[in-house]
Every structure is written in structure tokens, then in C-alpha cells.
Amino acid sequence: MDGGCRPLTGEEQDLIELEHVVRTFCSVPDKPPVAAVNDVSLTVNDGEIFGIIGFSGAGKSTLVRCINLLERPDSGSVKIDGVEMTALKPRDLYRARRKIGMIFQQFNLMPSRTVGQNVAYPLKGSGLTREQQKRKVRELLDLVEIGDKVDAYPSELSGGQKQRVAIARALANDPTILLCDEATSALDPQTTGAILRLLKDLNRSLGLTMVVITHEMEVVKTICRRAAVMDKGEIVESGNILDIFSEPRHPMTKNFVRTTSHLAKLDDLIREGSPMVQLREGEVLVRLTYYGQTKVEEPLISSAARRFDVDLNIVLADVEIVADSMIGGTVAIVQGDSGKIDGALQFLRDKNVKVKVIKDARIPA
């Protein structure tokens, strides 16, 4: 990880530490309780944006609520900055929560209060004078670029504007952590993009640590460096976003990655018997996948074609930037002499491209 998005403190510092957290619900009486979160351990470093992704019902919302104890774990430990949250007395817990902002899918602004009053809500009891509170509210609203709406009521705002107000409110007590529970799921793609940019900026400028819960791979891909994939209350895979994307291991993760990649269309094309993937004799259909380490600056495909005197006909391509690295791949039909095709594929493998032969129409030697 590079130091671009966090103040350089030298070493990674754990800010949020969950250990063996279990949270069960008795939804139906007389039935055994269901574990919404089942023995989850994870750490979030100071200053990073950590994603938790899963389909609805995977337990991610419950998990994020275990961080600020909106849901009290049945067992396990929740440490924020070294402090065991589950051991705090109510009064201390309320104080600790002021340093953990939270935003929601449905924004949860109070309809009877104006934008300014909503943002001022958590400032009561902060020790600021009325005048200071007013100034703070202005600053916060300017920070989220919605300074002109201070006297509007939430019902007069669009979804994106509401989420900006909610962010300002969550930041009122200068928290160190911001929990985002499906914060963009109720927004259209364009607004989602704008809110994600804002979150990324806040992470950078305030050194704010974020935990982002989402069912949209797009969101994780855009702003997270590390993420965990959740399924049925458990974390099935976690690590650098880049690794998760380029080499998903768990079927659930693969599923998620597929939802965002155009390359997944290949399977459909093959199943439908599309003429695009019909091979003539001697041709090979391959999928070339790039990793973080792949040297994509080099013209790999044309080099391979030139050096080995083969033709590569690109059927599908999807390359994108994830965590400042290029990942993705192409699907291509390789035409040429059988031995030379092997050579070309080996050349690509040597350049750290993952090569998978999908269909081989060469006559076996």
C-alpha cells in the first residue's frame, strides 16, 4: 500500500479490532437462534478505507453495528483504538460513539429539523457556545459542498444532498472513524460516484478511517484498498482489493467479481454458441488475465503477435484501475502455427499474464 491516502505515521496501526465477534438473533421463538455474525475477526488500520461486501442478509450491517455497539455482540471483543467497547459503562459508551460517525442507506435525517439543525444535533453537550456551533455547522456544510442549504428541510433535498448532510452530521464531533452502511445504495450511479469521491477526499484530508458496507462491488473497487467478503455471517475472504479482484478464491467472491466484469459475458457467448467464439480449425480461444504485477505498459499482445508470427483477434476486453493498478483481461482468438501459438502463450505467461485456454481447435500432434 502506498502512503497517498493517509498521513505517514510510519507503521500500520490497528484502529478497529474485532475478535471472534458473534451476534445471534432469535427471530422465531422456539427455533434455535440464527447467527447474523458468526465468529468474525478483523482489523481495520488507522486511516484506511476498509470495505465489507456481501449480498443482503450476509450479516454485514449487523457486523458494522457491532463496531459502535448499536448491536451488542453475544461474545467476542470489539476494540477501538485499544479500548474494549463492550466493557464501557453506558455514559462512556455514549461519549465513545461521538467519535464514530455513521451514515446510512436511508440517510436518517430528522424531518422536523432543518439541514443546519440536523448537523447541529450531535453538537449539543459538546461544550461549544451557540456561536461556535453555528460556525461549525457552516464549516461542515461547506466541507460537503452544500453550504447554501442550511435552512432547507430534508424533504426539499435530493438523495445525494441528503447523504451530504448526513455526512456533515456524522463528522460534527470530529470522529476518527466513519461507518458507512450501504451509504450509496439508494443513489443513482452518478450521485454514487460523487459521494464516493467526497468520501475518498475526506479520508485523505481528515485522515478519517472508514468502514464501508456495500453489496456493490463497484463501490469497494472505487474507494477501498482492503476488503472482506461476507457470506452467511462469516468472512469468507479478505485482503487487498487487488488480490481479491485479480484472484478471487471463494465462490462468493468470484460471483461478486463476475458481476462487475464484462469478461463474464464470454461464458454467455460460448453457451449461446455465438459466431464470435466459433473457432476454425487450428485456432485457440484464450482468456488473458492481468494482475497487479503484470507489466501492462508493454504492448504485450502486439509483441507476442510479432515475435511468434501469430494473429490475436480480440473478442472481449475489460481492463480497469483498481487501487491504482490495472487489472482485467482480454479474450482473444489466436491463429497461427500450432507450435508458435504455444510459444506466444508461454511468452505471455512469462510476462505475468494468466493464460487460460478455453477452447482449442488445433489438431492434436
Place this chain on the structure above:
Amino acid sequence: MQESLLELLKAWLPNLMKRLPEFWKATCDTLLMEVWAGSICFALGLVFGIVLTVTKPDGIMENRPVYQTLDKIINLFRSIPFIILLTALMPLSRLIMGTAIYVRGVIVPLVFGATPFFSRQVESALAQTDKGLIEAALSMGSSPFEIIFRVYLRESVAPIVRAITITTISLLGLTAMAGAVGAGGLGDFAIRYGHDRNMVDITWVTVVVLVIAVSIVQWLGDRLARKHTH
């Protein structure tokens, strides 16, 4: 002009015009019952409604014994017909108010009759508060008491005003019934003269006065509720 109007009223409403002072007294008695019983009932009902809301399962101060007890008591008093409550509570009324008749004597049964109803109204008004707001307030470090005052009550002004409107109007009905046991008021007036002595004009005028009272309360309530809806 004025005299001719008076003559007209005397011709149309002969019985009422002969008993005008008594009619004013009855109207004032009804108003008095309404204000006293209403104020006590609103204060108590608000507290009970809040307690029900916060102690119910999944509430912010979940407490099964408190919730169950209050819930059952309210159901009990809601199922007793008011006319029975009126007589059954006479000893309690004598104990608290010193008398079981007139306006003073009927305040206790009126409060017992209307408070459970209003408590339920408050409970359902508060239940309209979006759960997400409570969650947001908790996440901002609000204590349960803060949430009661700064979220539940603040966000429920309009529905609570509507609950007060409904309860005030139904309380008006109860005060009329209370007349039957010697509380005085418009109900008593209408029964004694309008019904017992078949003075139809008195019945009509009483009804008109009550309709006007209900309309005013409803209009005020609607206006206030609208003012607090954003």
C-alpha cells in the same frame, strides 16, 4: 332590532330562553371538566405512551415487566365501559377529591376513562417515528432520555397534536355521559330538560354547541399539526 331578535329567540327556543343562566353554567361546567380532566389525562397519557414505546421489545429501554404491566392495565381500563367506571370509581373519587358529584367529583373517572385511550394514541404516534432516526441518534451518542425528548417527541409533534385532538373530542363525549351521575354540564342539561321533559329546543341547542366545540377543536388541531409537518 335587538328586541325583535330576542322575541324571535324566545318564540323559537322558549324553554332555553327561560333557563339561560343554567345553560351558561352547564356550558362552563363542561368546559371546566374538559380542561381539568384533559390536562391531567394528557400529562399522564404522554408519560404512559412514552414508557410503552421505550420499554416495548426492541425499544431503547427495553423492559419486559414494566411494558407488560402497563400494557395490561391500559387494556383493562379500556375495556371497562365508561358508565361502569363512573360509578365504580366513586369511592376513589371521594378519597382523592372529597366528593363524587359535580365537576370535582367526576374528574377522577374522566381521567381513568380517557388516559388509557390517549396513552395508546401517543404510543401509536411515537411508533410512527422512523427506526432509522433512533438508530442515527444512538450512533451519535445520544442517551435514551435525550432520544425521548430530542427525537421521539420532537419528531412526533404533528401526530401527538392529532392524538390530542381526537382525545379532546372523545373526552367531550365522556363529560356528557358524566352528567348522568350528577356532574352537571351540557350532557346533564340536555338529559334533564331535553329528554326528561321533552324540551326539544334544549336538545337541539346543546347539540349545536357541542358540534361547534368539536369543530373548533378539530380545526385548531389540524392547523397545529400542519404547521409541524415538513
